Amino acid sequence: MKLSDLLSTASANMWRSKGRTFLTIVAIFIGAMTITLTNGIGTGIKSYLNRQVKSFGAPNVLLVTLTNKQTSPGSGPAKYTYNPNATVSASGLHNKQLLMSSKGLAVIKSIPNITSVVAAHSLSPDYITGKGDKYQLSLAQQIGDAAPDMVVGQGVNANSTQNQLTIPVSYVQPLGYGSNRAIIGAHVTIGITSGQGVRKTVVATVVGVQQKNLISQSVAYANNALAGQLYSIQTAGIPAARANTFLTAYATFPKNLTTTQLDTIKSKLKAKGFTAKTIQDQESTIFTAINAIIIVFDMFGAIALLAASFGIINTLYMSVQERTKEIGLMKALGMSRHKVYALFSIEAVLLGFWGSVLGVGFAALVGKAINAIAVHGFLKGFPGLTLLTFPPRTIAIVVIGIMLIAFLAGTLPALRASRKDPIEALRYE
């Protein structure tokens, strides 16, 4: 038999017992759908978070803080040791946070492969204004060449001497601009009070309008030049030892570093009393949790598929039994063993194919519907989030994987069919 004949014969055989075939396909369908949906949600959330977290900083930046020995409750106070890099200890609600001094920057800079270190100053501007009223503003210094999700324009240039900032999309109208595009390149004024209580203004250029962000809802981002200028104003008159302190330093390293080299940097920083994390490190904590949830859901899908594969075995055993005479006849008429085996294997694979294609297709439709509802409903606050994402590669893996499972499930019945003795089979009543 030619492959095309095997395919069409297997397909015709499969539909000979419609009810049984339908039920088997439903079982596979449920497994395929579950796996596709859980993976779709996982992929959707992960790619969204990826974009969100990107606004925190470029991939080649380490967030460096001073390592602080935490005391566990009830163990009494931690012993004080002098740390030359820490000038001030800020008291948080539950724990102490060590603030870094500019000496710390020099120590970080001395580590090999660190190309530049910038202090992440916390900025406290009073207001921002465009063509009219003044508005409150949360402003953060952007880390490296980070590219947050932009509606229009681009992220700030870290190295530019020009004062640059990107603003959340919600600021465009209040600042007096009709469209997102119109505000690109416009000059805005930021008001800030100096350490001596003098109110001053700084002019900056808007280079991008940020997509609304899940994590930092309405924070504007300044480049190093703007942040530096604002910081020098807000600390003017404050003694240097107290003024020039910060929680975090951003250390940049070359983009082509290997993981080992990066680990060396981290361990060297650790030896000097610093904790260093990349954006990916922070991301991976979240992703680990998401992956764990997805794996649990995938296991439900896998269990469904396991049950379905027994369905396939059962269906095919029954069909081998029913078609004993036919198998005998085909063998008597010169069909070889391995063609009989192929005929039943193909039937199993076809069951897997239809079940998985329908399951994946249905999951995609459901996903599309949920996405459409979600955008206007419970996910209204998260523009740019596609809850369910189905990359073609994942879909292909699911379909091919299930066809493989079906093939394996069909092995035993197909083997039984191929081993049937034509005489016994023809005698069978």
Added chain:
Amino acid sequence: MSAVIATEHLSKTYGKGEAAFSALSDINLSINSGELIAIVGKSGSGKSTLMHMLALLDRPSQGNILVDGTDAARIRSRQVDGLRNKRYGFVFQQFFLNETDTVLNNVILPLKIAKINRKERTTRGLAALKSVELSEKAAAKAGTLSGGQKQRVCIARALINKPSVIFADEPTGNLDSHTGKTIEDLLFRLNKEQGITVIIVTHDKELAGRCHRQLHIKDGKLSEGSDV
């Protein structure tokens, strides 16, 4: 005339030791091309077993089967499959038709197995149906036919690869005497007009009497009196 099928000391034993049952013992025969032969015997005599072995559906316990002078045991199983497909035709008492499929599709099954393309399959299938006078039933479901028509479909299926030998296992066993007669005539005509060797397994003495030669099987032995 050359022997298309011959046997040398052919024996078939089922089981082992004390439970061993000898279905056939020491069969020596030779069937020439173009012969019309009846294998006659009561049920359980071993006549069907003999036919199965002559048709290479079963292997002997001892002895040899010669196909055109070649020992069948030396032919690869793939070639045996090809031999059954192309040189042998089969007609069974129970027809073995796929009742839910069309008559034409049932007839062309050997061609499908032989990897013949669709177009040629249809042409040859229709020609085979014409030779058994069932052209108008080509598109009908096999299940809708009468017993005699079904057996004619089986003959068409047996004929489709232009076989040199047709094995017919109780071809009239499931038919009334009138229809049975038509089927007999059809087989005899194929033998006479196309020179196809026809080997009929039957317990019907009358049918056996119309054949050129009768091979009587009794208790697994080719009985005295029949010429070998």
